[in-house]
Amino acid sequence: MERIVVFCGSSEGNDQKVIDEARALGRRFAELEIALVYGAAKIGVMGQLAKACLDHHGKVIGVIPEFLKMKEVVHLGLTELYTTRNMHERKLKMHELSDAIIALPGGFGTLEELFEMITWAQLGLHQKPVGLLNTNGFYDHLLKFLEHMVKKGFLKIENYEMLLVGSTVDELLHKMNNYRPKPVPKWIKKDQV
Template sequence: MTIQSICLFCGSSSGSNPAYSAAARELGATLAERAITLVYGGGNIGLMGVAADAALAAGGRVVGVIPGFLKEKEVAHESLSELHVTQTMHERKALMEDLSGGFIALPGGFGTYDELFEMLTWGQLSVHQKPIGLLNVAGFFDPLLAMVQHGVREGFIREANLQLFVVADTLPELLERMNSYRAAPVTKWLSHDRI
């Protein structure tokens, strides 16, 4: 599979570790070099802005999707290839999914987790069969991955559902894993009393 567009979920802040911005910059530039469209939340701040600026500087195509109330707060990037304005956050996520062939999460906060887990849930329910990647910059996602494993041990997440996403410490490795991703049929409910 060759992914032609990737949706980026990441922080509207830059975080405390310079490695996060460096990873966002590398991601934007790399997608542009590979002629992969960057789809993201449309902001000009934080890691979102860093990735978008890097992709644009490298001649890439960048598509933003932002709800109107955030655009009115003047956080929308004004130099994108395309900017879609939605009425709600729900519409934003649905359009981002529709425009993308896969998803990558960089470090971020509640919004990043919300978007990531919504795409994981949609994958679990076979709403989409697209690859989801976590770029584990400086071990940022280690606690989250430990929590997911805890959910498996405690009987809330089927171990088979761990195949819904791929994780890597470097961008080239992550993109390689995403390009070779094949969605396996996953059944959420085996019976009424089991996951």
């Protein structure tokens, strides 16, 4: 994996362990020479992640829609910065720039980005590893709900198992490095998206 997109919060939340793990991930990316692709903000968990990667001489690529440049504090010290017309183009660009996907703790936006990427994998549109860093049990309730969806017949177990979960940076990166996608029938063709 040479470039990994990380989706995470534009706020810092109230759990210092979340910030510590975001910094650890940024540092680890720099050490492993993995370029970070992220939402281009210098605030929140996003900002902490990018700062740690940059502080350790890592490569950081930001992607932000034009309208968010007004509302969020865009990080101007990045290796590369892309501006898109809207949120849809932002996600597509982030996906195009990366070999893998990780979600850290965040809010609605983080969940929306994670679920779009895992849905694309389910549909056979990509075979990239999709990881969830479950820092301090942040995603425990979400994982229980996904298990509930499997039990109720709305989510196939093989699709649930596409989501790689780790409670530490190294555990998650190990799972992602060893990920072998299962054959998934393509429901739709790429030119139909």
